[in-house]
Amino acid sequence: MEQRYETFTLLVLNLSRCVQKIKNKEVESLGLKGTHVQCLFTLFNSPTGASLTSLCEACGEDKGMMSRTLKELTAKGLVYIDEQKNKKYRNPYKLTELGAESAKIVSEKVSRILDLVAVGVTEEDRVKMYDTLSHICNTLTEFCKSYKD
DSSP states (O other): OHHHHHHHHHHHHHHHHHHHHHHHHHHGGGTOOHHHHHHHHHHHTOTTOBOHHHHHHHHTOOHHHHHHHHHHHHHTTSEEEOOOTTOSSOOOEEEOHHHHHHHHHHHHHHHHHHHHHHTTOOHHHHHHHHHHHHHHHHHHHHHHTTSOO
């Protein structure tokens, strides 16, 4: 059991560190940070935009972190709020033209890296891996609900 714990936690931690490093290094030439990647990627794949709440869910971030990310992206001229007259809240965030160009580059980088890590992994193994990771994540998420915050 100890070996399973060590293997699982070290793999997950190393994967997380690698993903963070890759995100940071791949977008620094664009003047962006790793924290911007998921938001730009999500908005690039959401042509009608996305609310703060839906971005939080899609990016796995809390509202505070996502608000800071959106503020930074707005200051860079990459994102704007599409304020609709009939809505006070939940107005969608959208990419500006410059934001769409940057997000396209980010999306291409993501695709290139996914292709790189897929070498030697069959489609069947990839599907099983994602199914297994989803099961583990869902189980641990439910378990964590038992803790009092």
